[in-house]
Amino acid sequence: MTENIRVKLAAIAKDEAFYLPLWVYHHFTFGFDAIEIWVNDTTDNTMAVLKKLQGVYGERLVFSKADKELSRCLARGERFQAYAYEKIYEKTLGQGFSHLALLDLDEYWVSSDFQENVTAFIRNAPDFDVCLFSWLMDTPDHRRTLDDFPFQVSGRYQKNSWVKSMLNLKSPVRQIGIHKHAIKGGSGRYMLPNGDFVPSLPEHGGKEPSFLGKNRMVLDRAFICHQMLRSQSDYMARLVRGRKQVGGQEWLKTNRHGYVERDGGMFELDWVIAEPVLAYYRQGYEHLMQSLVPEMAEARRFVMARSNELVAALADDGFLQSVYREVLKGIDEKILPRLAPLFEMQADIHGMGFDEASACCWVEFAIRTPLETGSYELFLVQAFTRERLPASVRRLPRLEGEASTLSHFRTEVSIDELTHIYNHRQPPFALVAGVGDDWLLLEQQHFVGLGPAVFPKIKQLKAANKPSAGRFPAQGGNQADAAGSSQSHTPDPALPWWSRLKQQFLQWLK
Template identity: 30%
Template sequence: MPIKTKVKIVAIAKDEAAYFADWVFHHLYFGFDAIDIYLNRTSDNSKDVLEKITTHHPNVNFQYADWLDTCPDAVGKFLQYCVYAKAFAEEKAKSEYTHILFIDIDEMWTPQDFKSSIHDCLAKQPKHSSISFQWANLLGEEQQFASIPHSLRIIKSSTVKSIVSLSTDVEKIQLHLPEFVRNNNFQGCFLSDGSPFEHAAKNYQQLARGNQIELKPYFILHRMYRSEIEYISLLYRGRPSDNIPLKFNRGGYLRSARTMRELTFPHSPHNKYETDKQAFIRKLNLSREQRHAQAYVLKRAQKAISIIPSLIEQYESEIKNAFSGVNNKNVQRAISGAPIKKSPVSWLKGIKNTVKQG
């Protein structure tokens, strides 16, 4: 008789309240049994949104990870590793779940047929220590705070996220694929179609020829760009203690690319997903909280733009790289040294309609 699988997702979030409802619904819809969210350095209304979600869904929980900020700086830099290692050890000791998946809020485990569950995926590979899912990077989107479209443009990546069997012994937690103890509990590392994980020559956690292999039946939809204004917002760090208030680890905003491909989900499953998602949000009565969360994102974008003039002389190349592909006129004016116009109120208009439309 097959072993019944139970899968928990663990995520760390900072100021991502605008995306919680969609993200939580998505993973519950596709069969994940529980979700733990660790909040860190949060200043938006994450608590308000998550309290409403957890009231209706007791298998979703959240807690704060700010205690890590009391550790020496050398430890704080490895926040994700610390939280993931803690979660893995706790879940392994409890033996309540069979598997654990560490992902971010901009990452969504997704089946190509848009109806299969995580348990369907696991049932096809009864023996494994890990199953890795390739990133499909979703290119820039026109609509702010958009739902997953029926048809989308993606770029395949060598980067993966991995679901890990809790019966396996881990030597070292890593963000994309742990290093395993090669004892009798080790059952091998695979991709979601059952093929062996072929490691890149210089990076154990990455796929060899990742951008060349066929997209597997299950993958991680990585929403790293979203709409242009959301991308601008994500570049702002927002902490007074940060030496540089902008993030320079992004390579610009992409709407298209030579290596992109179009992915279309089947109509019927996608329509059902959208109908069920709207019912999920209505039941939670989250419209007010989502409007506040989305307004926070848009106001943060204004802050990102307003800080450019004070940094452009020292960090010109980094700023131009991070904001490459961005057409926003105020961004272009700030980079060129021209005065920035007053914050466009139009950014905040239509949030109510966006929430209603999903």
Template identity: 30%
Template sequence: MINASFLSKVGKSSVRSADDIRVKLVAIAKDEGAYFTQWVHHHLFFGFDDIEIFINRTTDNSSEVLDDISRSYPSVTWDSADWVDMCPEEAKKQIQFVVYNKVWHEAKKENKFTHIIFLDIDEYWIPRHFNISIKQFLADFSDDDVISFEWLNDMGTLPKLSHVPRTISGNLSPLVKTIYPLHAPVKELRHHVPLFSKKVAHLLANKVDFRPRPSLIQAVSPELQSLKDAFIYHRAHRSAEEYVSLLLRGRPGDAFPYKTNRYGLPVKDDMHREIELPLDAFLKYEQSYVNFERKTNYFNHKLSAESFVEERYKASLANLAKHSLANYPLMMQMFRGVKLPEVTKTFKDVRKNLISFRPDDFRFIRDLAIDAASQNIDEAIELMEQARELNPTGSIILKKLDEFRALKGQ
């Protein structure tokens, strides 16, 4: 329990000792057995006091993995959230908010924690210098401060099933994840930034006031974006193979088998950042993970957990041709930038099939060539040349053809 002197200060603005801070981390997950051990270790390593995980609609060995973690680390607990499926259809689609509000309500009643944060299993809280805990970080803020951490989105270029790398690279995202004092006046929990019932001290990790974008209130204003001393490493893609596998998880309440709120593998943009974690701190972290894996008996579960990811990857590929032909724009959105041979061959065949119905439509062929460029530059050139034969003077066609040839040359 929190000491009495701290509880008497709740609601007052004052900097306090890290020893007075108690942080609860909550997640809801589906078929994440291959990732729990890394994610739980990471957040225990950085001082999160309590981790509560809810699994839903899960068919892998998540429960076995979590049982062994909980046995060795009682501060890590898990439960099923399948009871949400007894709710009406619209409520089922909001499973995260249903569960998160339940936990928020219970945490306030328990009065054991000062702060709470909701993260997904692909989200890792990272102190940039890798040498302070979440509680040490929060001790430099006031009791009432609500703090939002910006995302650094991974690029999907790491080896399959790899751990957090020493060199972290990605594109900064304006989206954030937020940690709250449990007495914060939250009116409505949301994915990134909540709705408050009254004005609060809402800060970024560098203590600058959070200001939203006018068109996207859960995203930080562009001029405030930067890689700060603490951020969320968002491992949404991991490797190309894992990304393709994860796409087949679908979305809650959606009958379509693929995860339609994904937009392909990213490319470096103006917000790309890369940091190298301090060697001594990283080696200590890696050794700690080895010990954690041994203590939680993950070797008993690893083969099954990782095989599930691989089998889902194969199923994702097996369903690709059928859904890509019937839902080409949507599937292209999700698989843009994926250059795995099985994927590029399937999409090449699909585009060839689509063109057979509109062989004289140079605009249609041109647009398919632009799609192909993110997956297979040779196919993109071939299709754009086909479009040029139908429209030899088309300015977009000629420009893109030059671009594609330059890319191939690079």
């Protein structure tokens, strides 16, 4: 590609003051011509850091507050990141750039030799519409601290099929994406860093399968170094940001998988950077940091306070520890001691589904516990909060010969009560048992299977902005009326659960 190459990088930033200097320095060092940052929902000293950086890089670095845009997106039920990327793309079209990349602040565009810059990469590549770069994920190291430099002469990484993209701004774009961009006509030229072209299929979503398989242990010419696991303190502080930008109400980010390696530690790659090359890179960064000493000290205090906030909030709360157990995996128990359940109980899920007639989710389950039935309460909550949902829970007949420690139940919750859901990959609720003030999480992740059926209904409901037709009383209401509201579609509760599930499936086919 011999045209005049000018590459712009853009990002949205929330509480990123501690990370901004390296991210900005890195990408200008690797040849990006301009950087634009939208700051939103921020309580740290991000703006002060950006002003200092702008004093160094001048008009090549632009930033703005985007809190109003975030508020409007949340009010409309629109994903802020997608909105921001679309608006940045539209603005960039008239600014004379040839290419655009959109990254998060823990993502770094890197060439494998740590020397080839982005301009040289594009110039030496075939003409493309979209170039797909795989994530190269850092791996956990409990010895690392917040102050350790994230790039090392030798490091262990894991290749991932999730991608981030670089867009040729001459290409006819149909839709700007978070991971991939859609080209009009469905015939876009999607290029891998090695110069090969691949089809972009809808079923692949934001992934590119060819990065795995035979290429899994191959270090690409260029990639996105995704630094999610820089240190435990960093990881915990980032969790506390939650997912407000996508409409989530969770306290912690739930799109993380713990301070652990993927795939059980298999498929690790060694990435080696020549020592003189890295030393020269660090020298430039340390020179930049001399002008940011007080700002970075304040930013570091903020990160440590966030990390300590997580530990303090969870130290005595076994319920929230269990709610967020997936994202807390791998965190040293010396930092966050885990609490044992306060009473003994187990739930076995027998069936679940969505009833179109009553517009409700239903779950049938068995409880195994030595506790007497009247000594505990069963209820549903939003999957990652303590917010109780108005749901009916009724006991089903015990099968002949069953142990007294086993009880069967059916719970139903109207789709009107599930408008907190913002994607199809999250559980719509969690099943909880309560004994006095003590709560025990019985099931959560199993209900992810309801997401694909429920989320499209939620989107329709939000769009219509009106209650669904199907309603039923919350716990304590008229249980007979609740059961009868969809009698023609709900199997006889006296039947064994497998027979009821079969009837549900046959009804769905009809």
